[in-house]
Amino acid sequence: MTAACLRLDKISSSYRFGKENLFVLNEVSLEVGAGEFVSLLGPSGSGKSTLLKIAAGLLQPDSGKVLLNGRAITGPARVGYMPQQDLLFPWKTVLQNAALPLLAAGHNPREASAKVLELLPIFGLDGFASYYPHQLSGGMKQRAALLRTVLMESTLMLLDEPFAALDALTRENLQGWLQQILNRFQKAVLFVTHSIDEAIYLSDRIYMISQRPGKIILEITIGLPRPRSRSVVTSPLFASYRQTLMQALSVAPETAKTPRPF
Ligand SMILES: Nc1ncnc2c1ncn2[C@@H]1O[C@H](COP(=O)(O)OP(=O)(O)O)[C@@H](O)[C@H]1O
Numbered sequence: 001m002t003a004a005c006l007r008l009d010k011i012s013s014s015y016r017f018g019k020e021n022l023f024v025l026n027e028v029s030l031e032v033g034a035g036e037f038v039s040l041l042g043p044s045g046s047g048k049s050t051l052l053k054i055a056a057g058l059l060q061p062d063s064g065k066v067l068l069n070g071r072a073i074t075g076p077a078r079v080g081y082m083p084q085q086d087l088l089f090p091w092k093t094v095l096q097n098a099a100l101p102l103l104a105a106g107h108n109p110r111e112a113s114a115k116v117l118e119l120l121p122i123f124g125l126d127g128f129a130s131y132y133p134h135q136l137s138g139g140m141k142q143r144a145a146l147l148r149t150v151l152m153e154s155t156l157m158l159l160d161e162p163f164a165a166l167d168a169l170t171r172e173n174l175q176g177w178l179q180q181i182l183n184r185f186q187k188a189v190l191f192v193t194h195s196i197d198e199a200i201y202l203s204d205r206i207y208m209i210s211q212r213p214g215k216i217i218l219e220i221t222i223g224l225p226r227p228r229s230r231s232v233v234t235s236p237l238f239a240s241y242r243q244t245l246m247q248a249l250s251v252a253p254e255t256a257k258t259p260r261p262f
């Protein structure tokens with residue numbers, strides 16, 4: 001059996017909060033296979049962003065292991081990580097922002113620019129190379145950040161709620177577009193979202209995480225055929241997945257004596 005692209009093994013994590021310890025993740029295990037699209041779905045404050053930081057090697061868990069292609073990581077990993085906020089450097093242009101991972105990987109500036117310019121049309125940013133982030137729409141900013149993430153030369157992307165701040169129509173457009181992009185770049189994705197419909201529409205598999213301290217309470221495989229068009233959201237199979245996930249969310253145990261997320 002080939003090793004999973006990403007494997008998280010019994011990850012537990014907490015934050016120090018004054019004298020208190022905030023227990024955030026409770027023995028979370030999950031894996032993402034090569035080329036697979038996996039969503040981590042759960043309520044706000046359940047530890048999703050924390051888990052993604054741990055998967056990227058940016059935060060040490062209290063216990064548990066992170067394996068990338070079968071190897072344990074101990075520090076920042078070479079993965080395409082797109083954080084929930086602070087995506088683009090405001091003082092750099094689209095071209096300069098997107099070229100960063102290529103420069104960091106040792107490509108010369110000319111090569112890096114050529115590569116970014118070649119990909120701009122696919123990311124809907126043709127002609128916007130010299131624009132600054134504040135001159136772009138929300139959707140364009142997210143596409144530029146995704147371009148930068150794709151250019152981190154890795155077979156895995158960790159995406160933290162990339163569409164959450166967008167209006168509904170832009171969000172739907174970008175969901176469809178993301179599927180085309182992934183078809184082309186063949187990357188595995190761990191995608192964080194708190195939207196049930198978004199998770200079903202995009203994923204091969206979904207893990208649902210409970211309220212803090214986050215624990216995996218459900219794992220389902222999404223058998224909707226690909227490529228998926230928007231109309232799939234009206235299918236009976238889609239509705240049955242939605243039902244299953246909504247039910248799991250409503251019965252998710254609230255651990256007694258654990259304060260609510262703030
Ligand atoms: N750096 C931090 N220091 C202290 N507490 C934090 C920190 N980051 C997150 N938390 C707390 O940990 C819990 C989980 O946060 P987070 O992983 O961001 O959840 P989610 O992404 O699911 O909304 C929340 O209660 C949050 O307030």
Ligand SMILES: [Mg+2]
Pocket residue numbers: 048049050084160
């Ligand atoms: Mg988050």
